[in-house]
Amino acid sequence: MAVLARRVRPDDWTPIGVEALEANAMKVVRSTGNRSVIAGPGAGKTELLAQRAAYLLQTGGAPAPRRILAISFKRDAATNLAARVRQRCHRIHAGRLDSLTFDAFSKGLVDRFGQALPRRWRPRPDYEILFPTDAMYRSFLDELPTPPTAVGSRADIMAITVKRFERGHLLGSPLPEGGWPATNPEQWAADRFWQSSLHEGNATYLSFPMLGRLAELLLRINPMARRALQLTYSHLFMDEFQDTTQVQYDLVRTIFLGTDAVVTAVGDNKQQIMRWAMAMEDPFAAFDADFGAKRTPLYNNYRSSPALVRIQHVLAQALDAQAVEALSKTAGTVPGDSCAIWDFSTPQVEAERLATFVAAEMKAHNLAPRDFVLLVRQKAADYAGVLEPAFRRGGLPLRNEAASMGKVALQELLAEEASTLLVYVLRLAMTRRAGRYWTECQAALAALRGISTDDEEMQAKLAREIDAFALDLLRRFPKPVATAAEARVLVDSILDFVGRDRLIAVHPAYAQGDWFAKVTEATTLHLQASCDGQLAWTDALDAYEGLHAVPLMTIHKSKGLEYHSVIFVGLDDGAWWSFAGDQIEATAGFFVAFTRAKQRVVFTYCPRRGTRTRIATLYNLLNKAGVPTISIG
Template sequence: MSIYDTLNVEQKKAVLQTEGPVLILAGAGSGKTRVLTHRVAYLIDECGVNPWNIMAITFTNKAAGEMRERVDKIVGFGSESIWVTTFHSTCVRILRRYADRLGYSNNFTIYDSDDSKSVLKNIVKQYNLETRDLKLRQIQNTISKCKDNLVTANSYTLSSGNDFQKQKIAKAYQEYQISLKKNNAMDFDDLIMNTVILFRENKDVLENYQERFKYIMVDEYQDTNNAQFELIRLLADRYKNLCVVGDDDQSIYRFRGANIRNILDFEKNYPDATVIKLEQNYRSTQNILDAANTVIKHNRSRKEKALWTDDGEGSKVRFCEFEQAPEEANFIADDISNKKRQGKLSYSETAVLYRTNAQSRLIEERFVMYGIPYNVVGGTNFYARREIKDLLAYLKTIDNGSDELAVRRIINIPKRGIGATTLNKIADYAGTHDMNFYDAIAHANEFITGKTVDKLHDFDLMIKAFRAKQKMMSLEELIHDVIDVTDFEEYLKSLEEDDENNGSQDNDRRQNVQELIGKVISYEEKADEPTLSGFLEDVALVADIDNVAEGDERVLLMTLHSAKGLEFEHVYLAGLEEGTFPSYMTINAEDSDPMAMEEERRLAYVGITRAKKELTISCAHRRMVRGSFESLAVSRFVDEIPERLLDRSGSSVMPSFLFEGGDTIEDDDDYDYDADAYMPSSRGNNTRRTFGNSSGYSGSSYTRADYADRSYGHKNFSSGSAYNSAANTSSRLGGFKSNANDRSSEKIDHVPGSSIYGPVGKPKATIGRKPAARTPVSKPFIAGAASSHKSAGKGSLNGISKGLQKPSALDYKEGDRVSHIKYGVGVVKKIEDGARDYKVTVEFDDAGQKIMFAAFAKLKKL
């Protein structure tokens, strides 16, 4: 029997349809990776296609590696010749060869979002481009959005007209691009845009790659932006053997520039396209699939499909309602602990998903109390760590002396007595003599006097010595030499002393450096021809999801965006309330921007379909939102699930005064919104998710450097983390390793029936019961409304849990000075009358521009 006979009917059709444009609509868990792998194997083994002529674009390096391995097992040869990479890796490989056509050298540096922000911040300050209405973040986002849409700095400048704000952004964009080229650097957005420009302006280069890539496959096509769409269109334009795989129902990156129309309009762009639907699911039970199907069918902008499985109905979806967010967190921890003790689940096959990072703290605290080991997504990316960025800056300077940002970072690390005044003089000399920053250092004696000249001379000689050694040393030897020559160990010691003096738990810097050395060794072992440029490229493009340890016996906590592409036996989907998920901002904008709600619903669909065997969804009717406790209704996404699919036996109601706490959810708290709505943030590799720990490893809720290849660092949390304030523990985790043991059967200073918020007790089953109305201790607006309504003799206020009522009128107007409990004093710039509330734009003196809703903001006129 042929290996292709093991595929189902639609999968086999997708594999055998090799010619012309093909759209494979692959539902969640439908075996698309298997289809892609077999399709590549079929092209090589049965169709006689040279592996050299096949390109496959994936969204993670891990996926690319797995595809090569699977093809190799099937065919036995050729996998190493297939071009299987991410979008950004593809563009880097092309640009390394032809960068000179665009005015760059081939050892250009790739700037992450922090690097880009630093360069842009200097430009904005130098040209005084920030105003009360225009902040750095908006400028950076606008530039990123321009690049997503292939709008160059010159084009944007021409289109700015007499618009004062656009003119300032145009100036920043122009100077930013000039600075990048001077530093021989590209940001993540440049990688795509510059490759498209290269193809458009160099017909010979385009034809070369068109001839090479006769068969092109693109995974996760629903996540592509306009620049990526154009890149693929150009490459496939000659042979048109383009196969795109994706699921419009899982398009959740609109805020980063992803254009769902790319997949929805594929047949319009390619009228002769073959469309194949993969609807048989090999992951989840039918009840879970039915829940997902009934939720997503409420979207209008989608291609009709319904997931099904022959693996049985399985358990119903558990839906648990709680009065308070801490109670919800306690239930999740208790449920996982009990099932683990009974042998009903494995930590490594369990995940807790939520809409925003702010929701994780309560869950983490409960996990610490119950002794549940876990990893968390959120915090500071490994490569964004101070000591790591310092060492990488040395390597970048050795590799590319034109990178002013890198040179400036290390010129006084460790301290050499080279101050800001000296750096400004170097920059001025470089600008006057049309040379880069590093080259100007060699001429220091022409514009600097005294001992500083000797210090700069020594620095210059050191870098030149490293460059000479690089030609003779392995990369491992080189990084060890940098550490030794610069006395980096003493520098780390001083940083750790500062950490301890500041009471920081985050001082495992030596271990982090060892982890970086390990990554250097790993790169050299795997690369065919390891180079310093290649390693720095890997570092820039690596995906966080690639770093997740397989079988790591820990529960994974993450946002729904981070969960994309993953699957777990047991999934807890927390925070299903109106105002949390979907967000209040999305709800208020529903009339003017219905696509925002559709994206939220797709996110719910993604969350539901992560579960293989058991799905538990939960909500809390009271949660801290924007600094105060609010009453919240059950999410519409829960209401959209038929009652026959739900098991409500896990709900409980407790007195609200027992629970106070939880991180507040702000308007812009990881909802991926901005003052400039849906403007993508600067990032590299499409998106960067980061696995963090209490020390702070994260991926900043998907910055662009985040997104493209889904890149992040990985850290472990456990029962020994700094979050265990209740247990009064002070042990900490270091590097990528955890020194905490699995204490699943041990509860740390935790007595059943108690919590750091007060008595908890065992959850009581209240099937179908709705929580009684309670007056919050903190008496936010909604509580006051309830009590005043009752005191007026009108009885209890029905429906009060549905959220704050829209104010009948505001006591302030545009131009008034107002104060906010968190952001301080500012000026009201704009008031918009929405269907459910007034949307107020305020320019705060210190916090910048914020968009809030009147009922929540509680602004006071001054």
């Protein structure tokens, strides 16, 4: 790990923490121009961005005091990138990387500059976050009054479809400073939604895409604020670029197009599974045209075995006929079929056989429970009801990551900043080997308190405070909490030490509505459940993080993760009922599920859940790749 803060000559710089990067990756790392990087599964997209950040920060390519802005779609992805850069750079360098989500970035802009918007578009300062649904949009349209005669009729309003209303009219284009002319029913209805959300009722309600549109408008009409951002950031990274929405792209375009900022967009057009959430059809083509970016493919796959990479290529060609087969850089380690379709007579037989299989594989290959994942298309709870008892009888806990703690899904909770900090502090206070948690805890608290990485006096003072608090925590809670009241006191104590106000100020999602209260409640519930029956804090915290449980999750939640073995439960028409509606996105989801695996993929089928007629295309692809079907029982 590099720890030097001195500048390195560009010619002397070498990758940090890895043996080497492939040739094209090194070209991107050292690039002085805009690049669009097509990086397939296992290509090391996050590692590429971490190495590029290290190169720019350490060689002066991103000259101080200017910073690097990295924008991701998921909070855990943003956190992961920041952590990798800290591992590869001196804290002084790493402190000049701002790794945020698109939502946090746009919300932060509105919070800082929103009151400078024209009155028509100006939100109340204490606005709340809106999470709209199709039903909510339909209800709004149904309840609209008859529009002016010059605009259209009541029938015209009723004919507006929800998806077209949101994507095409409400959020489809940049907001006009003076408002829409309302020359047609769709524009009139969209303007009514905006005005009612902003100015009517007791509060302003805005969705994150609406915040993105407001952020773009305020920067477009406020050259001073726009220039401030341009002077702040010399480089922009955009991860998972294939899922970029028009709202997000327009915001980036308004800020950085035509400036000296160097933009690196990384993603995989074969893994676009967010078109239902307004992802652009082809953001790479738009970016290349607007920013003059050079398209750069990566060819290595550092995750999957050669056998799996061969099958992945068959699936990839169904999404992109020009896809080039990746080069596996990982050896195969499992004997027999690395991929197969297993047919079962009943879900109960399926559950028992899968539990036996996982237990045997763990023993044979010295694997942990979280080296496996059970993926489902949707409705994870329905599958968990049958699978969980069978795995428990086999001595393996199975954890439904989609299950809710209070009003927060478990997998979402574990990515929350409040929950992560709780684990850092408890691991630091309650366990003996806590070096990594000490580092993460101090870095997180220093960021919350605005302590500069090179302020040694304040860093030392913070370290003493952490030490004192950890000792007090261990004295007060020597054993895992036994009651809900104890769990609440413990969580409150840690949040008080961390600083609730600081946490809310730094993480925008906590500042609006009751999300912070929901996360706090979910954290408390999950902590209490994890401590139940545990004698030692190490075991309780392992249970909190699910370290000894086999995870069960949906395809969408698996994106960005990797496992030794992927078991996809339910390859049938029942689970894939919407396949015919968008075969491209469904096939992309299938591709994402497959590519999570390092060594083995198993698909299961049970006729009691549905036929396999509608998804014959998927079975044909597997058959083309030589994947066998085996009757298990």
